[in-house]
Structure formats: C-alpha cells, structure tokens
Amino acid sequence: MSPADGEPTAMQAVDAGTSAAQDSPVTGARVTPDAVPGAPAAGTADADQAPTTPSPAPRRRLRWLWATLAGIAAAALVVVTAYMVVVTNGWREYASDLEASLEEVKALAAQDRADRDAMEERLAVVESQLETANARITDLANEEANALDSQAALRDAVEAMIECADKRQEIIRVLTNPSLYFPQGTNAVRAEVDAFCQEVQTSYYEKLAGE
C-alpha cells in the first residue's frame, strides 16, 4: 500500500499523536477545548472568573526580565570594577612619581640651601674685604691730597723765604752804600724786611706744627 491510498503512515500517526490538543491520543476522537476540565470556556460563566495561577508565558517573561537586569548589573559591576582597578593603579603610579619628584625637589632644595649658605659666607668675606679696601682707598686718596696740600704749602713757604732772602740781600747792598738807595735812612727798611721775614718764619713753623 502506498501513502497515496489514504492509509495513515507511521509518520502520520506520530504527527497525529503530537496534535493531541485536537485528537484524543486514545480514541482518536476529536476533543474541543470545552472538554478540557478546568479550562475556561469562552462565552460561559466560568470564563469571567480570574485564573488562580499565572500563565507560563508571562512568568517566563518575568524571569527573562530579572535575568536581564541581573546581567546588566553584573556587567556594569564588572566594568566599574575594572575601571576602578585601572584608576587605582594609575593613581598609585602617579603618587609614586610624585614622591620621587618630591625627593628630587628636596635634594635640590638642600643643595640650593647649602650653596646659598656658602655664597652668603663668601659674600660676607668679600663685603668685609671690599669695605676694608674702600676705607684704605679713601685714606690713601686723603693722604695723597694732604701731601699735595703740604707740597703747595711748602712751595708757598719756599717762595716767601726766597723773597726774604732777596730782600736781605738788598739790605746788604744798601748797607754798603746807603746814601744811593735810601736817603731817609736804613732803619725803616731794615724794620720792614725783618717783619716780613719773621712773618714767613712764623708761618712756616706753624705749618710744620700743624702736620
């Protein structure tokens, strides 16, 4: 017999068995939904009553929702944790670099402080030496100027003494022949020259005493 004869094959029988919602697996008689005990029937009084247990489909959707949320939370936690690890490591390295930099700055500061102290010591020595040298320069300049002043004073004194000597030489000439030079007499001339020479001498000794 061929399948075309209308005889049910084994496959057909299995297929018929899987559609038990429609056919009775025992009798093969057709069963309507109304025949299922406890199933609500449309258009009947039982259909208006609320079901006592949720249907399997919403329950599955709810499970998927919770699973999805849990997955999201887990993924976010993983991402945030990974980020925090990276950040922590980054800041740890940064702090380490800062500490190294701090040590470097402390070493530089210590060196600078030592250099500054040494420089200040040298500066104090140089300032002291410069002050001494300047005082000495001022003293030497003053001594030289005073020496030149004395030289000028001595020059004046010598010139005066030369004049004194010239006048006394003139007196000697007059004394040898007084009538030719001073008809009024020699006493007045001698007194004048003596006074002049005395003044020169006094001035000279005063100058020497002042030095």
Place this chain on the structure above:
Amino acid sequence: MAPLRRLLAASGVGAAVLVTASCGVLPPLPPAVLPPTAIPSVESTLAFDGPDTIDGFTAQQHVAVRLRVTDCGGWSNGSGFIIDESRIITNKHVVEGATHIEVTTYDGRDYVAIDSLVAPVADLAIVTVDAQFADVAELSDRSLTVGDPVTIVGYPEGQRLTVEDGYFVRTEVDSVLDTGEHVDAIRAHTLPGNSGSAVFDEDGKVIGIVYASDTEQWTGAWNVRWLKELLDDPSLWQANPAPC
C-alpha cells in the same frame, strides 16, 4: 538563541548606560605626566643691601671731587661734583680768582683744571678739567618738602670723603652772602671744605649745592634749579680771572 542575544544586547546597553551615568561619580584617571607645578619654583632670598656700584663705593661718592685751589694769596680746599665727562660744579667762593685748580676724585686720581667760570648771582662755579669722567651726577626734578631726607657727600676741611645724612628744614633768604635770593636750609653736620658738595635727595640725585654752614648743624645750599638755569643758558656764566 534569540533570548540569549537579547540578554547580551540588553546587558551591554545597560552596562554602557550605567558606566556613562556613573562617569560623574567615579574618580578620573591621573594625568599621564606630572604637571609642571609639581616642582615648585622658588625665588631667591639672597639680597645684597650694599652700594649700587661694583667697587663698593656709592654712585654719589663716585661723582664727588676735592678741589685744591691756588690763588694770589695761597691755596685752599673745597668740594664739588662731576656734572658731565669733563666738568665739575662747585662754589664761586671756592674758585674765585684762582690761578691753579687741581681736582682729586674719590679714588685718588688727580686732574688739573683748564678753565673755570662763575655764576653772576648764585654761589656757583663750573670747572672744566682735562679728564674723561665715567660717572656723572643726575639732577633732581623734585621739590623738597620739610623733613625730606638728604645726603651730603664732600671733603670737610679737605680731609677724607664723608657722607653726611640730614634733612630739609625750610627755604630762607640768603643771609651769608646777602644776595637776597632764597636758599635751602638743611639740618646736617658740615664743615669748611664742604663748600661745593652736592646735596642728594632720596633718589640719589642732586637737589642742591652746599655753600655755607655753622656750628649748629645749619647748612645752606643753593637749590639745583639755579644750576639748571645756568646749564640751560651757558651765556650766563662769567669769566673767572685771577687778579695777580
């Protein structure tokens, strides 16, 4: 398979949303390199409170000179200050009738004057020296008020170079030379030989020229404006002939 893909997609989107939302809360990553301010810049605390010149003398000492003036009756000393590369300002009464003028600087260098001119009214004179001075005095533009500190740099009694501090007292009529002009009265210790010394203001600029003093620390000075007038109009200077 489809629910699993939905789950994974939703998880990714949700994680991204959560991570994005938490960006404002999570700490940021550290900078890649240390900021430049990590090493602080420090200004030096070294300060040199000394003269403003390299040799330890002040600029005011650099321009101060000592004069030895020989005239028909002998010689005398005075002070002055360098006004340009070859000229010196001093008092008229210091160089009047001079036959020979010698100038000594703060460091003992000696120069000989080749010319001198005197002012008609103020007790001022200008001496030209055979020299090339490097340092010259600056003239002040300010007006003195009572109590202003001043410094007088000169050679009292022809001795060592001194720096005397004082202060401005008032302006008064000249009672020493009886010129009838107003001069500056300064409270400072000066002596004969300080005549011609420069009076410096707080900025180290010449504000006056000493011409008289007494034993009560009164010092008279011609204000620098008299000198400026003479420098602006050189024809005002008069010759300074020796009477012998």
